[in-house]
Amino acid sequence: MSVQERKQRERAERERLIVATARELAEQQGWDAVTTRRLAERIEYSQPVLYSHFRGKREIIGAVALEGAAELAAAVRAATSAAKGPRARVAALAHAYLAFAERNPAVYDALFQLDGGLAYAQEDTPEPLKDAFAALLETLGGVAGDGVDPGLYTETFWAALHGLATLTREGRLPPGDTEQRVELLVDRLAIVSDAPP
């Protein structure tokens, strides 16, 4: 019995190694450089080993994406819980989101730019993805304003952040003014009551 358990453990360990190596390689040289050959060489196994863990490259991207979703959710929650007041919380969320995208471009790509074979916004959406959206909803749901569905509001706010993140990173927006754009977005989109606490 214990032998099988050990093997299972080692197998799981190797799977983590594959995902971590893929992520590392993608972060260093971009996803184009993550080929099955290079990846296999880095983990010091032959190519077919990859296919005993994942259906293909797409699933490896998906695994990195799920890892990233959990981290993104944690980063957003950490930032919002440290802020006082709704306005500050929303601003903190926006900054945390964009900082995550900037600091982990490859992971962000795996999540929202590449095809990782994951279902989004559906019944069978993986839990980490649902939870990442939930993390946004927790803060944004409170500033949607009267008569606006919190879910739909969060989707819209998220889309705006996503647009900023992607266009900025690929040099399609002039660099440097990100801060002002975020402020504008938060000021206009978030409805914060002025009543003192």
Add this chain to the structure above:
Amino acid sequence: MSVQERKQRERAERERLIVATARELAEQQGWDAVTTRRLAERIEYSQPVLYSHFRGKREIIGAVALEGAAELAAAVRAATSAAKGPRARVAALAHAYLAFAERNPAVYDALFQLDGGLAYAQEDTPEPLKDAFAALLETLGGVAGDGVDPGLYTETFWAALHGLATLTREGRLPPGDTEQRVELLVDRLAIVSDAPP
């Protein structure tokens, strides 16, 4: 003399054929299906001919992108000029933009998702790209609100639209509620004075 002119004309004609065929193929089966072999076969020339017109596949994508930028600018201008009042103009702009992205997904990808080797938001940005941004600016600059730079405002609004367009198309936002999200965006972002004309 006239012989050389004819040859030059035929060459330009063939270049148009390449771009049009690439676009058509991408729109039909996605950019992944646009391989140099398939493209060469469709235009009934051999592969190397492509490389006598373009440096590589990237430049072909770029050519499609420039074509698309002109069409996008035209679509936006047509929609906004037909609308009465600032609020309606902004809404028309948003709808026209998203409709363009939905109806020409491959062109939209060439413009804003793939690498066409083009410079964005810089001195040497190709004219069609600058003009497409100008088309947005013409309408959005008027509803930026006091103390907000029109350019920066337009960039932010554009980013929001881009986020909606991409996330919707890839199924990362629940389909069907696009209309409400656009209304939300326009209502919150556009500053329209209520004074009657």
Add this chain to the structure above:
DNA sequence: TCGGTTGTCTAGCGGTGCTAGGATTCGAAT
């Protein structure tokens, strides 16, 4: 010790973007 399962690797398939070099065509000068 043996048999069978499990695991891994080598080798290879069809595809990709791209290019070197030969063949052919064709205008122009003699």
Add this chain to the structure above:
DNA sequence: ATTCGAATCCTAGCACCGCTAGACAACCGA
């Protein structure tokens, strides 16, 4: 009219891609 030279185009091939079949070796249980 003929020949030369340049421009044009194609065949063939390179290195790489994702992925897989099938041979081989290692190991566990009987």
